[in-house]
Amino acid sequence: MKSRSLIFSFLAAFAVAVPAQAQELKFAFQGTLNSLDPYNLNETFHLGFQGNIYEGLIRRGADLAIEPSLATSWEVMEPTRWRFHLRKGVKFHNGNSFNADDVIFSATRVRAEGSDLKTRIAGDTQVIKVDDHTVDFVTTKPNPILHVEWSTWYIMDKEWAEANNAVSPQNVGGNEENYATRHANGTGPFELVSHESGVKTVAATNNAWWDSGNRDSNITKVTFTPVGSDATRVAALLSGQVDMAYPVPVQDQKRVDSNSGTRMLIGPELRTIFLGMDQHSDELLHSSVKGSNPFKDKRVREAFYRAIDIEAIKKKVMRGLSEPSALMISPKLTNIPSGRFQRLAYDLEKSKQLLADAGYGGGFEVGMDCPNDRYVNDEAICQATVSMLAKVGIKVNLLAQPKAKYFPKVLAPNLDVSFYLLGWTPGSLDSWNVLYNLHGCPRVSDGAPIWNKADRNKISSGKFNIGGYCNEEVDALSAKVLSETDAGTRDQLIESAFAKTIGDIAYIPLHQQALAWGVRSGVTLKQRADNQFKWRFVNIK
């Protein structure tokens, strides 16, 4: 009948006209997403995830270059006054407008009790509203890298937080759940739909995003599931149940690559893995040498360095997925010309000779601490180190533990360690962080004399300089680096500082580990060296 065929053709036209582009991204990660409160935990995965829903004044591109985000531009008006011009017409997911009040509120909240991101803005920095779309930051000392960590300082909506009793970050140990733990209201390209910690988190595209023109993806829905078991995660990727899974353990990467439906995305990560030695104690806590500390002698440190065959570690332990490094920071984060610094060559004979010269020709015993679930193949690297050092007569007693036990043991205030493995990524993606935290003389306040162990729980600088390496010249250079505003001079200062630390053999750097993302065929995305996964670059065919 005419009317029926008319209806059918009408419906058919409708079916054709509706675009079939509702693509869903499903991905899995080894850890769980706990709180959605952006100030709750200063940890890469959480911040990276929240960075799809929330945004900061700046953001970083796929190559980690700084780009304007909620701030369109900024200028340094005086060395201690920075002015940020805020983007107009931006709305939060609940429709509220973004303006200077939200920035000031966020600046207060990030420094409040309960926030883990207090270091994003110094406590004594004033945040001043100039007008609805301009904010000034007034610091007490010049800080050329004031904003570099702000890609993970997310701006929250003041009205939303006040309406939902989330003005302060989660009160740990309190009796109530903070609203921001399971709900989110940001300005980002995706908005939260639901969140069940440890089970599933769902987000959907925010069609009112201010930068929709730059959205390079066809995703409308994102589902994240944590899958802790390595084997299960790889199986989920291979079976196509998830589109992307990370990290893929080294032994499964070949399998994922050779499988026709999936591929591996390997890239250098920013984390540097290194060995540290106690150079501060008069006698090592865990060693057979009594009355003196062998690590205080540079020859012994060099002997240890030269006994490590980094290429063997790269080939056998890391299966080629590491980049041996002479620096304690990823070269990508510095402007040091490549080739300027080289690793000390692997040389067993020289190592034995150095030990003999230092008076330890017969070798000695030393205890080593290592995490076993924190970095890629951390325990295996330590075990390789043990057997390599045995060849030069050093007997290493290895204690490998989960990170929940390892970190309390080796970090201040316990410092119960003589020889250890650690990894470090500078949160600010800048060298000063490495010079200050890893190489700074441990002091209870800047300018104070070097600490003694009784003051160990008051240390402010050199918190992660567990071995107590100290060179006052490096400290002086580091202080200049902090306030030097000319980029060229700053780079030179950084280079000189590293030259000194490398000359002193402060640490034995090993390598930068590699990122291992497993991706399903038909999915394109961009991988970032800081292991943050941004969904706005994902395309699914």
Added chain:
Amino acid sequence: MMALVLRRLLQSIVVMLVVALMAFTIFRYVGDPVAMMVGQETSLEERAQLRVTLGLDDPIPVQFGRFVISMAQGNFGISYQIGRPVSELLVERLPATLELSGIAALFALLVGIPMGVYTALYPTRWLSKIFLGISLIGISLPTFLIGILLILLFGVTLGWLPTFGRGEVVAIGGWTTGLMSTSGLKSLIMPAFTLGMFQLTLIMRLVRSEMLEVLRTDYIKFARARGLSNRVVNLGHALKNTLVPVITITGLQLGSIIAFAIITETVFQWPGMGLLFIQAISMVDIPIMAAYLVLIAFFFVIINLIVDLLYHVVDPRLRIDTDQG
């Protein structure tokens, strides 16, 4: 009977207290919760302040006392990691674990009992030998290995079943069930099989040995002499008498299944209480660990109580004793 129940409930409180005390003593050695709650740049003063706020520096008896008092008020505290009340978390995850354990136990019973009967009645047939071989494998292969092999075969190679998770769940009141959707049912198959495998072999062997023993008794001989059919003799008389110890064992094992579904839940990323517990251990989330252990102790006591009551119901000899006593 009432006296028995009341006595048992009082005992359960004592059991839970003892478990909580032991758990608290052990927690000192699991690691430092504060280290897992903050980022790498957090200052030492703040970490120390956090320890004070959480009461971690107080002596063990004080921490324990605080825990018992708040537990008595029904407050299990807030998870350090997730930031939500622990009681809410446990209630949310309980349906997943109970459903999985229930289906696994049912599977073990429904398949194990017939297998046991068959191998007892026809011990020389080749099918019996196959069943016994399977039971050997089931007992000797560890749970996680069975799980991973199944995922590899059915999830990756054949692609018939989902490799992890619970699929679509339907919420009915406070309960979430996966039984009402195809993806939920498909997701249940492998985990339930993995979890129930050990129980299945246990039940099969138990039924088999009990049946063999019962089949040799006099009353069975008399029943056959009377001319009753094989089916009536084997299933009506022999099987009924073998079921008493089976019920006991199954009941006790149900507690084990619920408590130790941890491994299966980890392999299949099944969002139940076991997975919550394992995650809590690695992150040193003490409120969750303490609440979980106490809850499991309570489950065990209740299950034992029910099994003992069932024993009274099923076995007439015990009933007579109680009435006379």
